[in-house]
Every structure is written in structure tokens, then in C-alpha cells.
Amino acid sequence: MPSPIAHSATAYCLYKLTPLSQRSTLLGRHRCLDLAYIIFIGNVADIDFIPQLFLDGKFHRGPSHSLSLALLVSLGFAIIGYFFNKPKVRQLFLITLCIYTSHLFLDYWTAGGVGMQLFWPFTDSYFMSSVSFFPSVKHSKGLFYTGHIIFILFEAAYSFLLMTMLNIFCNPKKNKTT
Template identity: 40%
Template sequence: MPSPIAHSVSGYVVAKFLPKQLSKDYEYNWWSLGNFYPVFVAIFADFDFLPQLITGERFHRGITHTLIFAICFSLIVGWLISYFRKSSFKKIFLFTFILYSSHLLLDLLTAGGSGLQLLWPLTDTFFKSTISVFPQVHHSRGVFDLSHFIFIAWELSYSVLIVSILWLWKNCRSSKFSE
């Protein structure tokens, strides 16, 4: 599973690629909705570790990693933001759902593990991509195992790559408009 590094950078980049009319309600100031909101939504599914810390029970990759939770989360957040900011519910819902779904997609593209129960509660089937973009993490080996450094290096490389693609895309778009 990707760490918060890949989820955060992916959420930020996905938000910047979305059409302006979909994300314009988020352009408030540099720290809030324009930049912070996409990162927060993209990593939110992994906040399921908090109950795990308190109870000791395994929650990770549970209900927060399902499409039904992504839809419910997006509906609730969309309603709250549209109510308090007088923004378009439809735009906020769609923006939030796309960002949240980016987390699920990255987790699907990870080697190892049993996959995700994306369609729970409709089915208990685990879904997993046959294509792996992210290497498997071996939590049982301890924090300082070499495989973790390789994993982090891979994620940093992935992050640099997608931010570079965003930068190139923005520069190409701005140069087309200036001609």
C-alpha cells in the first residue's frame, strides 16, 4: 500500500488536473481548500488506523476503503461545504469523490496483500489489480528494513514524476495561451 507520501502527492496532482470549473470553489487561499483539501481527502481513507490504535483491532483497509464509504464521505463533505460556503453541491461532491477514489486506485495498484473489498457490503470479494505500480511493504520486518527504504525511494520517484508531469502540462498550457 502506498504511504501518505504517494497518496498526498497524487491527491494534489489530481486536483490540479481537474477542470477549473470543478475545482474553482476550492481556490480560497494557499493553505486551505486549494492545496490542503485535496491532500486531506486523498489520505482520509488511511485515518482508519486511529481506531486501531485505541482498540488494538485491525481496521486498516476496511470500510474506509470501500466505494460506499467514498460515496457517503463525499456526500456528507459535499453537503457541509456547499451549505457553509454556498458552493455547488454537485461540483464539491464530484471533486471529493474523485480525490477519495484516487486513494482506492493507488491501493489497488500495490503488490502483495489481499486487495480491497471495494464493493462491500454488496459482496465480500477482495479486488486487486494484476498490475502493480507500488512494491509490497513488509511491516513485520521492522522499521529500518532495507525494503522500506527501497519502497520510500520508489514513492519519492513516483511523486517527482507526477509533479514533473503536472509542471510540464501547466507550462505547455500557459505557453499555448500566450501565443
């Protein structure tokens, strides 16, 4: 799986690419809340990692990495948003779904592992791309394994490239004059 670095950078880019009129948050257009929300949604699928630390069995990349749960979570936040920000519920649903799905998209292109239960509950099969873009993470080696530097550097480069492209795309006039 990509780490929170790549998931957060991708979520941020999707949010920035959404036209201002189409952006919606739970409580309005507050930058810090927006950022906290999109980073949370971009990474929330990996919460399934926690039970695996304490319990036997395979939880990671299970149902939380399915399109069904992406839909359910987006609907849930849209319903919560309805009570706070009624006119923007549809936008909140769409941006949440888009960011949650981006998590699944990145994980799909990651090396290693057995894939994810993308179409749960319709099938328990695991899906992953036969071609990988992101390097694998060796969870069994622990947190301080030096081999992790490779994927951290890769994801930092990916995020930097994404932000640079976003800056060029979102500020074409500013970039022309400088």
C-alpha cells in the first residue's frame, strides 16, 4: 500500500482540482477543517490495519478497501453534512467518494500483498494490478527497516511531482509571469 504521504497528496490534489463552487465541507469553507477532512478520507480505509495489530487474522485491505464501503462512507458523511451544510450535500458526497476511491486506486497499483477486496460483499476475492507503480512495503520488517527508505523516497517524489503539476495547472498565469 502507499503510505499516508501518497494518499494525502492525492487527496489534496483532487480537492484543489475541484472547482471552488463544487467544494463542500462539513462545516463550511474553513481551510483547516477542509484539510483535516480530506486527509482523513484519503487515509481512512487503512484503519483496518489496527485490528491486525492485536488480533489474529487478515483484516488489512478487506471490506474497507471495497467500492461498496467507499459508497457507504460517502453517503454517511453526506447525511452528517446534511445537518450542517444542506445546500452542499451532493458536493460533499461526490468529493468524499472521489477521494476515498483514489485510495483504492493507488492501492490497486501497489506491488506486493494479495490485493484488496474491491468488490466486497459481492465477492471475497482479492484484486490487484499485475503491473505495479508503487513499491511494496514490508510490514513484517517493522517500522524502522532501512528498506522503507525506498518507498518513502518514491512517494515523496510522487507527491512533489503531483504538487508541481497542480501548481502549474492551477496557476497558469502566475507561472507565466514569474
